Amino acid sequence: MSSVMKxxxxxxxxxxxxxxxxxxxxxxxxxxxxxxxxxxAGKSTLSKALVGHYDVELTGGDIIYKGKxxxxxxxxxxxxxxxFLSFQHxxxxxxxxxxxxxxxxLNAKRKHEGKEELNAAEFLRLMRDHLEMLGxxxxxxxxxxxxxxxxxxxxxxxxxxxxILEPEVIILDEIDSGLDIDALRAVSEGINKMKDxxxxxxxxxxxxxxxxxxxxxxxxxxxxGRIIKTAGPELVAQLEEHGYDAIEEE
Amino acid sequence: xxxLELKNKNLQEVxxxxxxxxxxxxxxxxxxxxxxxxxxxxxxxxDVKKLLEPEYKTLNYVPKTPKTSDKVEIVDGVVxxxxxxxxxxxxACQMIDMDHFDPLYYLGHLxxxxxxKIELDGDVEVEIExxxxxxxxxxxxxxxxxxxxxRHATVYENFIxxxxxxxxxxxxxxxxxxxxxxxxxxxxxxxxxxGYGMVASHKVNVAxxxxxxxxxxxxxxxxxxxxxxxxxxxxxxxDAGHLLYLNEDSKxxxxxxxxxxxxxxxxxxxxxxxxDGKSRGIFDALIRVEHSAKYTKAEQNSxxxxxxxxxxxxxxxxxxIYIDELEASHGATTGQLDRKQLFYLQSRGISYTEARKMLxxxxxxxxxxxxxxxxxxxxxxxxxxxxxxxxxx
Numbered sequence: 001m002s003s004v005m006k007x008x009x010x011x012x013x014x015x016x017x018x019x020x021x022x023x024x025x026x027x028x029x030x031x032x033x034x035x036x037x038x039x040x041a042g043k044s045t046l047s048k049a050l051v052g053h054y055d056v057e058l059t060g061g062d063i064i065y066k067g068k069x070x071x072x073x074x075x076x077x078x079x080x081x082x083x084f085l086s087f088q089h090x091x092x093x094x095x096x097x098x099x100x101x102x103x104x105x106l107n108a109k110r111k112h113e114g115k116e117e118l119n120a121a122e123f124l125r126l127m128r129d130h131l132e133m134l135g136x137x138x139x140x141x142x143x144x145x146x147x148x149x150x151x152x153x154x155x156x157x158x159x160x161x162x163x164i165l166e167p168e169v170i171i172l173d174e175i176d177s178g179l180d181i182d183a184l185r186a187v188s189e190g191i192n193k194m195k196d197x198x199x200x201x202x203x204x205x206x207x208x209x210x211x212x213x214x215x216x217x218x219x220x221x222x223x224x225g226r227i228i229k230t231a232g233p234e235l236v237a238q239l240e241e242h243g244y245d246a247i248e249e250e
Numbered sequence: 251x252x253x254l255e256l257k258n259k260n261l262q263e264v265x266x267x268x269x270x271x272x273x274x275x276x277x278x279x280x281x282x283x284x285x286x287x288x289x290x291x292x293x294x295x296x297d298v299k300k301l302l303e304p305e306y307k308t309l310n311y312v313p314k315t316p317k318t319s320d321k322v323e324i325v326d327g328v329v330x331x332x333x334x335x336x337x338x339x340x341x342a343c344q345m346i347d348m349d350h351f352d353p354l355y356y357l358g359h360l361x362x363x364x365x366x367k368i369e370l371d372g373d374v375e376v377e378i379e380x381x382x383x384x385x386x387x388x389x390x391x392x393x394x395x396x397x398x399x400x401r402h403a404t405v406y407e408n409f410i411x412x413x414x415x416x417x418x419x420x421x422x423x424x425x426x427x428x429x430x431x432x433x434x435x436x437x438x439x440x441x442x443x444x445g446y447g448m449v450a451s452h453k454v455n456v457a458x459x460x461x462x463x464x465x466x467x468x469x470x471x472x473x474x475x476x477x478x479x480x481x482x483x484x485x486x487x488x489d490a491g492h493l494l495y496l497n498e499d500s501k502x503x504x505x506x507x508x509x510x511x512x513x514x515x516x517x518x519x520x521x522x523x524x525x526d527g528k529s530r531g532i533f534d535a536l537i538r539v540e541h542s543a544k545y546t547k548a549e550q551n552s553x554x555x556x557x558x559x560x561x562x563x564x565x566x567x568x569x570x571i572y573i574d575e576l577e578a579s580h581g582a583t584t585g586q587l588d589r590k591q592l593f594y595l596q597s598r599g600i601s602y603t604e605a606r607k608m609l610x611x612x613x614x615x616x617x618x619x620x621x622x623x624x625x626x627x628x629x630x631x632x633x634x635x636x637x638x639x640x641x642x643x
Contacts, residue, residue, distance in 0.1 A: 095612025
């Protein structure tokens, strides 16, 4: 099956430090790819590189998305084309109303797709079901974006954005960090709802816990800036037992 | 009239130039402080010479019988309309501050011996609209605003101008908040190509247990400076907030002195400044805590966002403290929009330009949302967005 995103020999640095050193990865449509690896391996740098974060400078290689090289594409264009990153640490933006922000983002996407923009009432109707499913209080959408949210609330808000924006490639950076069991379950339910056999997921995680809820199709081990092993979900147990040091590069 | 002629003049000369007599104490204060120039500490960041040097027409202030309106309408310094039952009349100001730091406070009083006196003797909301219609004119007037004891009043202040040019407005308030009263004053001024420059020099006396909430929203271009002195008696409180949005080559801002005189008095001063183009924002603010003001709490903060590399913020927060028993803090930050926040919005498909606007409006909204009345709040938001969008088309 052809890939929706192909990452070829990707090299990237943050500041003076080379982090990604020739990373290769293909995301298949409808599949869940989990990236696991030790601290400092380059997992978050990879997620930032895919969405065009200003911290990351690409020094080589290509990111091909739907057949097009997106190395130079602006972050908002990538988002409009369907790439979504759920941030590990979502920023707080006092004064920007959560609902207003989400409606602006959704309408930007709808406009990009040649669809009619939604008015406030239509948008609230759309959101109501998602809020209930994620266990989010309705007042969270009238508050400032992420301001004063707990860690769990911030992650639920990221998933709410994902549900509303319906992206095609979904990158989840440490989505399980800081979540209690209930929040983890709600967040996982939101993610699983998006699994429709067409969307691709890139789940970046330290631990296997989230993978009990979102069943991966592939496990990729990222170490020292490169993918050193790709296998099926059975690799998780091996990693749990022996750790990353025991993995030999293929 | 050429105001620069008042430079370095003595009492007799000023009396002769202004055609006044029997007001020597005020003239002496004016002479002692001197006509403001670039060398004056309070005016060093403001191009006052540009406003003082033109030859201005002086106006004859002939009181009119005000018609009934839903607001106080002041046209070129004359009250032309009033809400029914409201007590507004012309009278000499009996409570001029003899220790004000601003020479133009005294010049204003010298040029306007009859002030517009407004008595707020109920729990009322009043709108005051200032309108300027004359070009090349010096429009000077002063307002005495008296808030009775135990009363809780709100004043919304707006400014409009006809198609005028090269006019200077010297105006200001002497506000008196009697014991246990609350006065909210919300000033909204949008001055893009307004055709006038302004120096507004105020004095606010806040009596025991009284509460002054002063919020000003200054938007757009041109030259304007507000100079504010507040005196706080025992357990009096002032909350002074100032939003500034400047573009092009405008120079605007606030010079203030908040003086804690009574014990347990409290003050909060917050300035938010958004500067674009080659504009210059001014926040020169002093909090003075006198020996008598034990257990004072004072808080002062200025934040500025520079949207252009040529924009400049002159922020000078200062504390002058004569006692140990107090809590006081002050600070000023100047920077650009938060890159992380910008990126977060962009990562959801919002363009850089739109994201920038959202963040600027959000920065302003934290102050605008302190205005309690929803209708006024929406009006200020709309004015801000209009001014900002106009400057960013």
